Every structure is written in C-alpha cells, then in structure tokens.
Amino acid sequence: MPDRRARRHEATRREILAAAWQLARERGLTGWSLREVADAVGMRAPSLYVYFDSKDAIYDAMFSQGYQQLLETVDAVPSAEDPRTLLRDVASAFFDFYVSDPARSQLLFLRVIPGFAPSEDSYELARRTLERLGEVLGSIGIDRPEAVDLWTAMVTGLASQQVSNDPGGDRWARLIEPSVDMFLARESPAA
Amino acid sequence: MPDRRARRHEATRREILAAAWQLARERGLTGWSLREVADAVGMRAPSLYVYFDSKDAIYDAMFSQGYQQLLETVDAVPSAEDPRTLLRDVASAFFDFYVSDPARSQLLFLRVIPGFAPSEDSYELARRTLERLGEVLGSIGIDRPEAVDLWTAMVTGLASQQVSNDPGGDRWARLIEPSVDMFLARESPAA
DNA sequence: GACGTATACCTAACAGTGTTAGGCAGGCGT
C-alpha cells in the first residue's frame, strides 16, 4: 500500500508541471518565473523547492514529459504496409507534434536554455524515443543511418520553418507530401 | 567633416556589440548580462544606455549585423552555370554560416528570446537577404516558391540537427551533397 | 583661446529573478 503522502506529493508535482507548461505555451519557454508558477498553484515560490530542486529540475521534468508525449505520438501512428502511406503519416504526426507546441519543441529539440542540460534519465528517454522512430522507418526498409538522419533533418526543418516564418499557416505543412515523395524517390526507388 | 563625437559614439557602439557577440558565443544567446558586457568594455552597466535603449535594442543591432553577414556570405558564393555545383556551394555556405555560430543562428532563425521581435528596419534587412537567396536559386531555374521553401527547410534542418545532435562533428554535414542530389532529382530532373 | 553645452560616464536605487535559511503547524505512521 503506497504512502498516501507520496501520492499527494506526486499529484502536486504534476500540478506544478501543468502550470509551467501552460505558462511556457503562453509566454515562451523561458518567459515565466517561479513566482508565477507558484501563484498558479496557490503557493509562494520557495515552496516549489519541496517538489523540485531548481528551475532547471522543472525543465528537466518537462523535457521528460515532452519525450514521453512524443513516444506516444509515434506509437499512435497506424502501421501500414505501403512505405509512402506510413512515411506520410509519421511525418505528419511529427510535424503536428512540433508545430502544436513550439515551446515544447524548443525544449526538446533545440538547446535554448543557457546552462540547462537534461539529466541522464531524461536523455536516455529521449534516446529511446528517437530509436523508436528509427524502428518505425526501418519497418518499411528505411534502415540506413544516413537515411534516417536525412529524414529527421527534413521533417524538423519543415516544422521549424513553419513555426518561425508562418505561424498558424500551412506554407510548409503543404510541403510534407512533396518532401516524402522526394525522399522516397531517393531512398526507395523501387516502390 | 562628420562630427568627431558621432564617430567615436559609433565606434563604441560597435565595441559593445563585439563584446555581446563574444559573450553570446561563449555562454549562449541569452546567457550573459549587461554587467558582463559593461565589464568587457570597461564601463558600468547603466552607461550602456548611452548607446542602446535596452538589452533588446542590443539584440536588435545583433540581429541586423547577423543578417548583414548572411547577405555577404550569400554574395560571396561564386556564380556557376551548373545547377548542382551552385546548389551545393550555396547549401554549404549556408550550412557553415549556421553551424559556425549557433547563438547567431538562434537569434536570426528561431524565436528564442521572450518578448523580443526585430525592429521594422532589421526585419526589412532580413526580408531582403532571404529574397536575395531566392534570386540565387532562381538563377539556376529554381523559382517556384514551393521549391525555395523546400530547399530552405532542408538546409536549415540539416544545419540545426548538426548543431543540436552532433556539435563539432560532421554527421549531417556529410548529408549536404546527397540532399542536393535528392532535391535536384525532383526540382530539375533534366539536369 | 575662453566659454557654454551636450555627451559620456558615474553611483544609488528599484522591482523583479532564482535560491537558501529557518520556523511553524498539522497530518501521518507508529
């Protein structure tokens, strides 16, 4: 029977993280303070230290949650025999994941916070998530490391341009399908 | 004969910007304080306000300088008849520009600083620089807006992955040539 | 060449930041 206290503690941790995510989405990844998070959950700033060792520890927990969500997103893509179909679905899923929360994307994919680096555990989760992405591509015969790297660069490039240069629009979203075709023409000319 | 004072003023402005660039490269785009910049040029922090209205104004001047440098980089690419040669040269030049100073790239290409947006003038320079890039691609027949957008996404994607996931290495740098081939196979199959 | 002023600096201070120290009340396991 797990500690009542421990469960309450965990619940409050999640509440704090939810408030931090909301502020990050509203004001940018680094555009919020611990006082604001504390206000949102009805505490004073120093009390947050009961739950996290530092602001960077909050970022680390967010990093971990973010990759967890990405893992679920990748796993939610329906498997398909046809390479073109699968590749398009995975690309769209990743693109949507990236664009739907730019603050999260900055945290997961760009080194934006001065001095912050993910903990060993969080980094391991990130590694496993990207490995999983590689497996999905492998399932349709995309298994050369260079091909996976190229695919990653292409899709993150599209999503990043969308966020930076046409937020809310679809100028780069429309290029997903052509990009997939272009990629397949090179990597899997048979299909 | 232009004001002695005005010239001295301009020289000090440049000195401050140089110090800010150095700190940004060493500690990250947002990892430095006005006190540190002031120290580097032998002043106290408030004196910087003689030269810049705010820290964001320093970022704005850096933004402007950065795009100036990018413009020069693009212009320095030797013109070539062969599309493959030119495309490879432009891609390499841009890739090197991006990778050689990740802090600058964050400032120019990603919206990383909370609350900061470039001034009208700086943004105009950015627009003209990217327009110029489009002209270079146009010179070898790449003139469909979608093709330019796709090329931009591809090259920034490669550079960004290189910086984030293999700093100092060449894991994505080696993919420039294959990417150019892949791109050309789609956009200019005749060549 | 002396004069008056705008300029280039300064110190002091303010509100806000992340963080630490220390204290108190109460819910929990024994």
Add this chain to the structure above:
DNA sequence: ACGCCTGCCTAACACTGTTAGGTATACGTC
C-alpha cells in the same frame, strides 16, 4: 496519544534589467 516528517510560510541573499540624478570633460562655437 505521541512524535516526527512533510508542506508550507516569511525573510533575505545575490543577481538581473532599468531609471534617476549628478559630475567632469571634450567638443563646437564665438
């Protein structure tokens, strides 16, 4: 029922960007 650990608090630290106000000097003008 007792005692302790947990969850919160206030006060305070060093640091951040920024403003107010003062002073000396280098400059353009006469």
